Amino acid sequence: MEQNGSGISTAHAVKYFLSAEVGKGASGERLTVSLTLAHLGLDPVLEAEYLVSLSREIAESHLAQSIIATPGSMWDYAAATPISHRLVQLLPVHAPPSGRLSRYQGPHE
Template identity: 45%
Template sequence: MTLRPEYSLGHSEYNAFLFAAVGEEAVGLPLTVLTALSRLGIDPWQEAARLSDLPRETAARVFAQTIARLPEGDWKASDAEAIAARLVDSLPLRSAPPIPSTAVRRGGGSIEMNNSRFPTWLAWGAVFVVALVLTLYLQPDRNLESPQGRETTTQR
């Protein structure tokens, strides 16, 4: 499965949000949103997409609750709303539109068309046909020899 462009690290519209620092951990290292969400078991790109679809104030409140679940570093739990508001400002206004499904409807049902497998099956089919033709072509041709003629040459 190919990674959607908005979730790609190199081209993600969520990079500014995901790589922004929440604060500094107790050990002195910066804690990014990406790391914080991953530690909480939340998919960072899906969460960024979900938050970007919400109004800014709502997104900030929701994200503040997420920040409050983190162990405190150089920030206090009471600072979660201010941190969340700062971070949510780096989100795009809306997430990218969903990619349409590849299902093709015929006769009321749906047939899943996986375009990436068709060339593979076509190539394997061609290999099979070539192997079959070569096998038949390389078989010894004994049509001109008679079984009696072969016996008489060996008996002589």
């Protein structure tokens, strides 16, 4: 099993990232990264792999835009940026992609 620099498997790090909380939704429900990406019609695992392939700065910006674009989002860019920064830190650094990168071209692309 592939390990990142901290000794945690890449698959485990991605799973942890996807289950991490973005915040509370408009009706108070727990909104995870996985739910946020699914609300955009994205495959959460593929999108996480895509984020891993990016530089941290670009991944943070991409995730912030995804948070903003989520239906019912109550976050603007200024609020989504620190959230995305915190979440991207959970991802492994530049793990080799599986070749199944997201082709999502959302409003922020």
